[in-house]
Amino acid sequence: MALINPQDSLERQNEKLLKISEALMRRVEYGSEQSSAAYAQFERAALLEKQVRERTTQLERTLDLLHESNARLAEANRETEAARSNLANAIETVHEGFALFDPEDVMVMCNTRFCRDFRDTLDMLRPGLPFGEYVDRVSRSRYLALPPDETHARWAERRIRRHQDRHVMFNAQLVGDRWLQVSEHRTPDGGTVILQTDVTDIIRLERQERDRLKDKQAQMIRATLDHLDQGVSIFDEQARLVGWNAKIGALLSLPARRLHLGASFPVLLGHIDGELSFSKGIDRDGFRDWALSKEPRKPLSFEVSHSDGMVLHIFGREMPDRGFVISCTDITAEREAAHRLTEMNEILEQRVMERTLELEDALNAAERANASKSRFVAAASHDLLQPLSAAKLFISSLADKCPEDDDRAILGKAESALSGAEKIIDALLDISKLESGRISFDVRPMALREVFAPLRDEMGILAARKGLDLRIVDSGLVVESDPAYLRRILQNLMGNAIRYTESGRVVMGVRRVNGAARIEVWDTGPGIAKQDQNAIFEEFRRLDATASANEGLGLGLAIVERACAKLNHPLRLWSEPGRGSCFMVNVPVATLPHQVTHAARPGPRPQRLAQSGLIALLVENDPALRRAITILVESWGVNVIEASDADSALELLIDLEITPDALLLDYQLGNGMNGLELFDAITSRLGPLPGAVISANRSEPLDQFCQSRGLEFLPKPLDRHRLSAVLDAAAQAQGRTGRP
CATH class of the missing domain: 3.30.450.20 (PAS domain)
Structure with missing residues (x-):
């Protein structure tokens, strides 16, 4: 309850407040403890009145907001009803x-x-x-x-x-x-x-327009059918005739009165000329069954022949509405032309067969000539290698006994000339093997440094003689190739580069390109013109006409091209006249870790053979070569027992009752046993013995046969260092076994 009535006037409220104030002052001045408590209650009442007044104000404000919201909601409802009414009116319209x-x-x-x-x-x-x-x-x-x-x-x-x-x-x-x-x-x-x-x-x-179009299409179809050179007939799903042209009646000899709308296919088939004979596995009954089939029809094609020679081609196809179309074409002229063409083909085939037989005879003759040439080259090379090897060994023996420098220089030139002849023979042999197609390659993982190292030593001397700067960039890559032929390829490329480069340098290195090792040989030579870049790979073709025969016969690049093709190593050439050339060989890189086989290099000349007391059995059917090997080996302090064939060798061992320390056996001994068979015969009686087989046959199987028996293979012409390495190994084996 409020102490002041809010409805009173301000004067009346002020008057009441003054009286209240005076009363309170008197109570303060003269009141007791009870009056103090009353005053406290008065204060609390005044505070409560203030809080009630504030809550009343807030409530009045909230009521005002509520009234305002209700007014807005009513307005929104009126708008919604209006919108709904407008939507309903719009939808209704x-x-x-x-x-x-x-x-x-x-x-x-x-x-x-x-x-x-x-x-x-x-x-x-x-x-x-x-x-x-x-x-x-x-x-x-x-x-x-x-x-x-x-x-x-x-x-x-x-x-x-x-x-x-x-x-x-x-x-x-x-x-x-x-x-x-x-x-x-x-x-x-x-x-x-x-x-x-x-x-x-x-x-x-749309229906009217479709009907109109159908009428128009029917007229167009009629005009088209009449214009066709083929006979055409159209049947519905009940095998009744619904469309045709006059050509079909003329071709099948059907009377015009039989061709009418709704005519049945079997009836029409029965009126077709009985002299027509069907072909390609179908007859009248089969044709009728196809037309009356209830199952989906496959396209039908066959020919009919008339007794007067006319040939007709009949073709039938089903339409989407289960009807079908039959077309008939006169192919008499085509069949006659085909018959004449067949006769002409038979005549031409006979002529072609005759020419083919002639070509086969010529080809066989060429192959026989080529095989004869290959055999001649192989045999001639072998016969040439025998005296050549003997000559080189005689010169080597003389070189050790000539103290005079002039004499040694002359012998060196002679040996160089013989080495040139040896290279020419080797090239001829390589060309013969590559052209014969019977060559087999030993493709295996190999380290490029095993090829680069000996080439550096060999080509460094040739480059130094011409004053060229030779650089071979070493590589740690392992590639898949035939070590011997890859070395031969690079040897030919570097030899050509040094031969034709007068000044500057020759560089060989490797780049990795798309998973392959591209070996590049660069030179600063005269370069090769564009029109000559294909000719340099031909046999016996050299662009330098002033070159001597000792510098080769122009077979090096021919061997390179054929060997790269056989090994599937792409070969490319870049060259520019006046700037130099670059030959590039792509070799696949070994992708998996393999055990790399390192080529064995011949060791140095043995120094202690004279003190070893070694006895070597030499079996060689060529007297000159046998004598040359004997002189060279005896100059090293080795005792040599000579024989010309297998029988003489076996008889000699029986007579002397001696076991040799090393065997030097020629492979081709003439009549009787060959070198390997002789080795088996000797070791079967005397036990295992070290040694080597000597031959001009450089085929891979012979080398493998030698390895399987623990023998070294020494190709002709003999290399003195490899021969001395064989004897040195035999001397070391003698020392380990303690043989006298």
Whole structure:
């Protein structure tokens, strides 16, 4: 309860406040403890009055806000009702039937045109109608015209299935030849809008236009059929004639009165000339069965022949509506031309066969000549290597006994000339092997440094003689190739570079390109013109006409090209006249870790053979070479027992009753055993012995046979260092075994 009535005037309120103030002052001055408690209660009452007043003010403000919100809500409701009314009026003015379903497929609203054509469903059209019930009622409406093979349940099921799509549009046929187009569209919130449009007029116009086009197409088809040079007949799904041209009757000798609309195919087939004979595995009955088949027909093609020589090609094909088309073409001229062409082909084939036999004879003769040439080259090379090897060994023996520098220089030149002849013979042998196609390669992982190191020593001397700067960039790559042939390829390329470079330098290095090692040989020589870059790979072709025969016969690059082709190592050339050349060989890099086989290099000349007391058995059928080997080996302090063939060697060992410390056996000993067979015969009687087989046959199988028996293979011409290495190894084996 307030101490002051708010309804009083300000004067009356001030008067009451003054009286209250005086009373309070008196109580303060003269009051007791009881009056102090009363004053405290008064203070609390005043504080409560203040709080009540504040709460009253807040409540009044809240009520004002509530009144304002209610006013706005009422305004919004009025606007919503107005919008709903406007929407309903707008929907009502739409010429199509309109209905809106919410995301739960429940009808929200529709206009009066919706389902107007299904008058027996109007009583159900109200908000809250489920979509499934709407479809069910429409499917059972008597105003919906369904196809003969369609049921109400199946139509409703398909309609519900299509409702799952985001956009749906289809035409529904009504009774009385009327059509309704129904389209569905999804709203952003997942609802569905359905529009129903009467398209009866459009369908009827399209039908009229289609009929008109059919009439026009029928006229065009008739004109086309009459214009064709083929006979054509068209049958419907019941095998009845619906279209034809006059040509079909003329070709099949059908009377004009038989060709009429609706004529049966079997009847027409029966009136076809009986003198026609069918071909390609079909007869009249088969043709009739194809036309009357209830299964899908495959295209049919065959020929018929008339007794007067006319040939017709018949072709049949099924149409999409199960009808079929039969065409008939006169191919008499084509068959006669084909017959004449066959006769001409037979004549030509006979001539070609005759020419082929002549070419085969010429080819066989060429192959025999080539084989004879290869055998001649191999045999001649072998016969040349025998005296050549003897000459080199004689010169080597003389070189050790000539103290005079002039004599040693002359012997060096002679040995150089013999080495040049040896290189020419080796080149001829390589060309012969590569052209014969019987060569086999030993392709295996190999370290490039094992090839580069000996080439550096060998080519360094040649480059130093010409004052050239030779540089071989070492590489740690391991590649897949044949070590001997790769060395031969690079040796030829570097030899050519040094031979034709007068000043400057020669460089060999390796680049990695696309998983392969590209070995490049650069020089600063005169270069090769574009028109000559193919000719340099031909046999016996040298661009430098002033070069002597000692510098080769022009076989080096021919060997390089053939060996690269056989090894599948791509070979490229870059050259520019006046700047130099670069030959590039691509070798595949070994991708997996392999055990790299290092080529064995011949050791130095043995120094202690004279003190070893070594006895060597030498079997060589060539007297000059046998004598040369004997002189050279005896100059090293080795005792030599000589024999010319296998039988003499075996008899000599029996007579002397001695076991040699080393065996030096020629492979080709003439009649009787060869070197390997002789080795087996000796070791079977005397036990294992070290030694070597000497031969001009450098084939891989012979080398492998020697390795399998623990023998060294020494190719002719003999290399004195390799020969001394064999004897030194035998001397060391003698020391380990303690043989006297």
